Amino acid sequence: xxxxxxxxxxxxxxxxxxxxxxxxxxxxxxxxxxxxxxxxxxxxxxxxxxxxxxxxxxxxxxxxxxxxxxxxxxxxxxxxxxxxxxxxxxxxxxxxxxxxxxxxxxxxxxxxxxxxxxxxxxxxxxxxxxxxxxxxxxxxxxxxxxxxxxxxxxxxxxxxxxxxxxxxxxxxxxxxxxxxxxxxxxxxxxxxxxxxxxxxxxxxxxxxxxxxxxxxxxxxxxxxxxxxxxxxxxxxxxxxxxxxxxxxxxxxxxxxxxxxxxxxxxxxxxxxxxxxxxxxxxxxxxxxxxxxxxxxxxxxxxxxxxxxxxxxxxxxxxxxxxxxxxxxxxxxxxxxxxxxxxxxxxxxxxxxxxxxxxxxxxxxxxxxxxxxxxxxxxxxxxxx
Numbered sequence: 001x002x003x004x005x006x007x008x009x010x011x012x013x014x015x016x017x018x019x020x021x022x023x024x025x026x027x028x029x030x031x032x033x034x035x036x037x038x039x040x041x042x043x044x045x046x047x048x049x050x051x052x053x054x055x056x057x058x059x060x061x062x063x064x065x066x067x068x069x070x071x072x073x074x075x076x077x078x079x080x081x082x083x084x085x086x087x088x089x090x091x092x093x094x095x096x097x098x099x100x101x102x103x104x105x106x107x108x109x110x111x112x113x114x115x116x117x118x119x120x121x122x123x124x125x126x127x128x129x130x131x132x133x134x135x136x137x138x139x140x141x142x143x144x145x146x147x148x149x150x151x152x153x154x155x156x157x158x159x160x161x162x163x164x165x166x167x168x169x170x171x172x173x174x175x176x177x178x179x180x181x182x183x184x185x186x187x188x189x190x191x192x193x194x195x196x197x198x199x200x201x202x203x204x205x206x207x208x209x210x211x212x213x214x215x216x217x218x219x220x221x222x223x224x225x226x227x228x229x230x231x232x233x234x235x236x237x238x239x240x241x242x243x244x245x246x247x248x249x250x251x252x253x254x255x256x257x258x259x260x261x262x263x264x265x266x267x268x269x270x271x272x273x274x275x276x277x278x279x280x281x282x283x284x285x286x287x288x289x290x291x292x293x294x295x296x297x298x299x300x301x302x303x304x305x306x307x308x309x310x311x312x313x314x315x316x317x318x319x320x321x322x323x324x325x326x327x328x329x330x331x332x333x334x335x336x337x338x339x340x341x342x343x344x345x346x347x348x349x350x351x352x353x354x355x356x357x358x359x360x361x362x363x364x365x366x367x368x369x370x371x372x373x374x375x376x377x378x379x380x381x382x383x384x
Contacts, residue, residue: 002027003056006044011383015042018379022372023047029057029206030360031271032376035279036384037353038286043272049206049361062192062204062268063359064252067158068346069267071338072193072277073165074299074320075290076181077113081319082295085172088113088319092164095171099164102145112164113320114303115154118146119164120236120310128242128251132260138167147232148309154317155309158236159243162264165320166195177263188288189280191273195266197258205268207253211342211363219365226312236310237341271357278337278348279355296350300336311368328368331356331377339369352384 002023008016012034019032029047033040049055080086088110093100095109104117111117122140130136141160148155157164166177173180178195186193197205226233235241243251251257257266280290299319308315316325321336328339330347337347337356342363347356356377364370 002046004044004046006059007040007042008044009041012042012380014382015376015379016044018375019044019046022375025372026211026362026364027360027372028209028362029061030358030362030372031057031059031061031063033271033275033355033357034380035275035283035285035355038279038283040272040276045271057206057361059270059272060204061206062197062201062270063206063344063361064208064258064266064268065274065344065346065359066252066265066340066342068269068274068338068340068344068359069195069262070161070264071321071336071346072181072185072267072269072274073162073177073195073263074113074338075185075277075281076169076177077165077320078281078291078295078299079184080169080172081298082291086168088298092117092168096142096167098139098142099167101143104146107146107150109168110303110319111150112157112161114317115157115161115308115310116150116152116304117157117164118148118150118155119144119160120147120155120157120232121160121240123147123240125240125242128257131239131242132256134163134261137163153306153309154304154315155232156236156311156315157264158310159239159262159264160236161320162195162262166261166263176261178261185277185290186273189273189276189285191269191276193267193269193273193277195263196261197268199255199259201268202255202258205258206361208342209362211365222312223365226310233310233312269357269359271359274346274357274359275355276357277355278346278357282348282350282355283353285355293350296336300334313368315368329374331381339373341366343370343372345369345373354380354384356380 031045034042126136316323
């Protein structure tokens with residue numbers, strides 16, 4: 001039986017029950033946090049970082065959250081838009097001139113943020129040691145021609161999204177995305193979220209545990225199709241095999257990966273911080289509101305439709321955010337946020353006034369959330 005610890009306010013017992021029930025399945029170590037109208041009402045941790053060593057998963061544990069990082073990157077850009085610094089309709093090349101080569105001069109900033117730029121990967125990427133220096137992969141993205149016709153169709157830019165978003169921010173502000181995030185989001189909120197983890201915190205990170213393949217035949221067939229040789233899904237999710245998500249060496253458990261700026265896939269945080277950051281997009285959290293309703297409506301308006309060229313599913317995106325649809329049936333019709341491969345999830349809902357954060361170290365099959373976060377979402381809905 002997992003040792004569940006933390007805060008559960010009156011009326012939210014069903015959420016604690018759902019969190020506990022997850023440990024009867026694949027869960028190993030995890031945390032969940034919920035804010036309602038700017039107030040923290042649930043904050044739980046449970047399980048283990050390492051069960052053999054009896055190392056408990058605690059409130060001090062940090063977790064890599066894969067693509068849940070993208071939502072926090074999108075929050076940074078939404079804040080720049082609200083400040084009048086960023087125009088989503090401006091071309092990427094207008095702020096990053098080198099990007100305009102190879103037929104990309106007219107691509108607006110909104111397109112890579114919504115996975116429509118045809119840059120889900122790069123051909124012949126640098127080796128991982130060069131990628132982690134960041135500039136080599138930026139140079140490769142600037143030189144890369146779009147991988148499909150720029151007709152508005154979209155394909156998940158699983159890792160490349162973050163570098164493009166961060167370079168746009170850097171060109172506009174002069175700051176690396178992680179530095180900007182710390183100053184304008186993390187420190188005002190008293191949260192913890194890094195896109196480039198300082199070495200002194202490496203000991204707090206719970207390594208990811210590779211999950212089993214999908215047991216559902218349809219899901220297994222889709223996964224095999226995604227990772228078929230030459231398929232855009234496998235290319236996007238591994239940067240053309242440069243950064244394998246589930247390779248034998250589990251690249252994402254490398255400390256040098258944790259310390260590199262990979263704002264599309266390697267954010268490190270905890271559930272309490274993820275929920276607090278999202279809560280501050282729809283409510284005041286101890287006097288801090290990250291952006292207003294007009295900006296929220298703009299960035300959470302869907303701009304994509306149809307089947308995703310990478311994920312081979314219908315996906316709906318706004319300006320960097322995943323949005324509620326049949327593939328991702330979140331808590332409400334206006335929910336916005338992002339999930340991470342293996343199960344993590346962070347989102348906000350303006351109608352219910354909630355900030356939701358779930359992180360874990362045991363990956364489950366799939367890249368669009370799983371039953372654990374779904375069960376927590378259902379429990380939150382029942383309580384509200």
